[in-house]
Amino acid sequence: MLNFKRNRFRSCVLGLLNCFLLVFISCKNNEQKNESSELAKKTVWSEADAIIEKIGIIEFPDxxxxxxxxxxxxxxxxxxxxxxxxxxxxxxxxxxxxxxxxxxxxxxxxxxxxxxxxxxxxxxxxxxxxxxxxxxxxxxxxxxxxxxxxxxxxxxxxxxxxxxxxxxxxxxxxxxxxxxxxxxxxxxxxxxxxxxxxxxxxxxxxxxxxxxxxxxxxxxxxxxxxxxxxxxxxxxxxxxxxxxxxxxxxxxxxxxxxxxxxxxxxxxxxxxxxxxxxxxxxxxxxxxxVHITNCNFNTGDDCIAIKSGRNGDGRRVNIPSENIVVENCDMKDGHGGVVMGSEISAGVRNVFVRNCTMNSPHLDRAIRIKTNTLRGGFVENVYVKDIEVGQVKEAVLKINTYYGIYGVQEGEFIPSISNINLENITVENGGKYGLLIRGREEKPVTGISLKNVTIKNAETPLLVENCEPINYINTKINEVNYNE
Incomplete structure (x- = not known):
């Protein structure tokens, strides 16, 4: 009987120790995860700072x-x-x-x-x-x-x-x-x-x-x-x-x-x-x-459109547009605030957008990616943060892989769109859609992340096709929480 009580006591102690150990490991993992997340964030935006520093100051003879x-x-x-x-x-x-x-x-x-x-x-x-x-x-x-x-x-x-x-x-x-x-x-x-x-x-x-x-x-x-x-x-x-x-x-x-x-x-x-x-x-x-800063855009088309050639000519040249920082800009009228495409056949990567305002009844979208299977191309590593949007007509974020203004434009070049990140975005009037994403069944859009995003007054919160699950963190559309 005494041995039974001793064994039971030993089991209880071991159980408690295991619980404490698991809690400690879990806390440590969460701490490391948070540190890794913060480090990744700092690294991403330090890349933008490094791009600006590398461009440097252009000087001329006196x-x-x-x-x-x-x-x-x-x-x-x-x-x-x-x-x-x-x-x-x-x-x-x-x-x-x-x-x-x-x-x-x-x-x-x-x-x-x-x-x-x-x-x-x-x-x-x-x-x-x-x-x-x-x-x-x-x-x-x-x-x-x-x-x-x-x-x-x-x-x-x-x-x-x-x-x-x-x-x-x-x-x-x-x-x-x-x-x-x-x-x-x-x-x-x-x-x-x-x-x-x-x-x-x-x-x-x-x-x-x-x-x-x-x-x-x-x-x-x-x-x-x-x-x-x-x-x-x-x-x-x-x-x-x-x-x-x-x-x-x-x-x-x-x-x-x-x-x-x-x-x-x-x-x-x-x-x-x-x-x-x-x-x-x-x-x-x-x-x-490329560094675009402190600018005012009031345009008949896209305010800023990052491009890399159209169809066969883009594939012939094959030079991606990359390492581009847009900050402290004001966008009014235009088809889009910051846009990638539609001439995008050689691809776009490493785009950083921060501290901008976008507001006009004649601004169609805030962030836009447009291509099709004649253009093909890729868009990857896009980071957008600290953006104030007063009003857009169609969508806050629009990704369209069926873009075309000269009729149907279908070919054999399936576009790839991945790692698109929006953080600290506030939108007063979201237009027809909060998010409008049309990927391809052959290659869905991947790596869409929204953190601390608030979109108000969107007629339709989401229209998403052929896109892997979006990562929502503290995101609200029309007062509805979209979170992990």
């Missing part, structure tokens, strides 16, 4: 070349092509510096930047780009909707240059409107008249699509005169160390700021106020180490 000294006339009527080109040439020959545009209105054709030159617009200055289309010829190596071509020169253009900038407090006015450039998009609301030439005509986009399918070299894809493909506003092609700072863009023919195959790019304190067709604010494409 020399000034005023376009007025080269014959520029600030009457808004006289053509100043020669004054701009002479001032830029003199600055370049001197080893670089600042080409200054003083207060006044200056009409000009396209401006070509060279290495080590900062085109600086003083307060009160406005550059008006001529509506004479012949001024943008001969055709240069540029692009259209993610396809490389020879076409009308961008209004501001640089190819293969290093250390270039457009800065200051002045205005860049593309003078595109319903009487100039915009009608070529083919839409009545932008001035197109029935029967007039437009971009969808056989000799324009269909011909370009066929050239790409046939593997036609870029230098033989000649458009420009006799064609209706609009020029970009500012394009840097194959450039390194680019600064766009402080200036205002308005009345753009097409995409506004387009770093193409460029690296170490900073867009800081810029205002884009342009509501024409395809008037995206900033479109990094095939580009890496």
């Amino acid at each position: 020399a000034t070349f005023n376009i007025a000294d080269y014959g520029a006339i600030a009457d808004g009527v006289s053509l100043n092509n020669k004054a701009f080109s002479d001032a830029i040439a003199a600055c370049s020959e001197a080893g670089g510096g600042k080409v200054v545009v003083p207060a006044g209105k200056y009409l000009t054709g396209p401006i070509q930047l060279k290495s080590n030159i900062n085109l600086h617009l003083k307060a009160g200055s406005e550059i008006l780009f001529t509506t004479d289309k012949s001024a943008y010829l001969p055709a240069v190596h540029t692009s259209y909707e993610g396809m490389e071509i020879m076409n009308y020169s961008p209004l501001i253009y640089a190819k293969g240059q290093k250390n270039i900038a457009v800065t200051g407090k002045g205005i860049l006015n593309g003078q595109a409107d319903k009487a100039n450039w915009w009608p070529w998009c083919g839409a009545d609301k932008y001035g197109h008249q029935e029967g007039a030439p437009q971009q969808k005509d056989e000799h324009n986009l269909p011909t370009l699509f066929k050239m790409i399918e046939d593997g036609t070299p870029v230098e033989q894809r000649v458009f420009g005169e006799g064609h209706q493909l609009r020029p970009l506003f500012l394009q840097t092609l194959e450039c390194e160390r680019v600064l766009i700072e402080g200036v205002t863009f308005t009345n753009a023919p097409f995409w506004v700021i387009h770093p193409l195959k460029s690296s170490y790019v900073k867009v800081d304190g810029v205002t884009v106020n342009s509501h024409g067709p395809n008037n995206d604010g900033c479109d990094p494409e095939y580009s890496k180490y």
